[in-house]
Amino acid sequence: xxxxxxxxxxxxxxxxxxxxxxxxxxxxxxxxxxxxxxxxxxxxxxxxxxxxxxxxxxxxxxxxxxxxxxxxxxxxxxxxxxxxxxxxxxxxxxxxxxxxxxxxxxxxxxxxxxxxxxxxxxxxxxxxxxxxxxxxxxxxxxxxxxxxxxxxxxxxxxxxxxxxxxxxxxxxxxxxxxxxxxxxxxxxxxxxxxxxxxxxxxxxxxxxxxxxxxxxxxxxxxxxxxxxxxxxxxxxxxxxxxxxxxxxxxxxxxxxxxxxxxxxxxxxxxxxxxxxxxxx
Numbered sequence: 001x002x003x004x005x006x007x008x009x010x011x012x013x014x015x016x017x018x019x020x021x022x023x024x025x026x027x028x029x030x031x032x033x034x035x036x037x038x039x040x041x042x043x044x045x046x047x048x049x050x051x052x053x054x055x056x057x058x059x060x061x062x063x064x065x066x067x068x069x070x071x072x073x074x075x076x077x078x079x080x081x082x083x084x085x086x087x088x089x090x091x092x093x094x095x096x097x098x099x100x101x102x103x104x105x106x107x108x109x110x111x112x113x114x115x116x117x118x119x120x121x122x123x124x125x126x127x128x129x130x131x132x133x134x135x136x137x138x139x140x141x142x143x144x145x146x147x148x149x150x151x152x153x154x155x156x157x158x159x160x161x162x163x164x165x166x167x168x169x170x171x172x173x174x175x176x177x178x179x180x181x182x183x184x185x186x187x188x189x190x191x192x193x194x195x196x197x198x199x200x201x202x203x204x205x206x207x208x209x210x211x212x213x214x215x216x217x218x219x220x221x222x223x224x225x226x227x228x229x230x231x232x233x234x235x236x237x238x239x240x241x242x243x244x245x246x247x248x249x250x251x252x253x254x255x256x257x258x259x260x261x262x263x264x265x266x267x268x269x270x271x272x273x274x275x276x277x278x279x280x
Contacts, residue, residue, distance in 0.1 A: 002209045032068065034068075035066050038063070062275070078192075080220075101159060110136065111138060152193075154219065188214055189212045193207050
């Protein structure tokens with residue numbers, strides 16, 4: 001698990017002190033990640049390269065935050081897992097292989113022109129370009145590459161592909177062992193960064209950067225090669241699992257939140273997200 005530390009809401013000066021103190025105590029140096037404690041779709045995710053950038057982020061974002069040691073990868077995958085309450089073993093439902101688009105300079109075209117020239121990147125050029133306001137009209141030198149997104153989220157421009165070839169019994173056992181040490185967790189998606197596919201398939205050599213709960217998705221459905229019919233089939237099965245697991249937990253005494261509580265939490269999350277800076 002990527003080392004993470006909670007930074008509560010408070011005055012900017014106090015939070016800057018807490019951030020620097022945490023970094024000193026745990027040997028965390030830039031680059032590191034700052035992201036909201038409550039968010040979705042990569043909102044507010046920032047790879048911080050200096051304490052000056054961290055100060056600017058803390059000034060803009062008053063919500064509770066997570067400081068996380070940066071996991072370089074360079075690869076990322078989303079592993080959707082489930083286990084029925086009372087059963088001995090869990091299962092991998094789907095795996096997403098995440099691709100981080102890059103453009104290579106040619107010494108002639110600007111960053112904007114390079115992005116627009118890409119068949120897929122050009123469709124969401126505005127999402128990429130807002131991260132690089134100083135580079136829009138700058139000619140990118142030949143051989144220089146620019147990674148267009150850091151967050152492994154399709155809403156931020158990461159490309160999702162079906163990663164079913166990464167699923168193995170070794171990986172299932174590792175994810176199952178981790179999951180069974182998390183009380184009350186039965187379904188959701190691990191986002192992991194790793195260096196080599198061989199190691200991930202063998203069940204080691206990866207770092208968990210996020211664990212998303214029952215409201216997350218088996219994001220392999222966003223592979224461009226997936227038909228609409230197949231995508232809905234996966235979603236229907238996923239939510240069938242969620243409701244089956246929920247019913248089993250309620251039968252064992254778990255209390256579900258009411259509609260009013262869910263609505264209030266969603267509204268609060270939306271208000272906070274409107275204030276988050278552009279994600280990396």
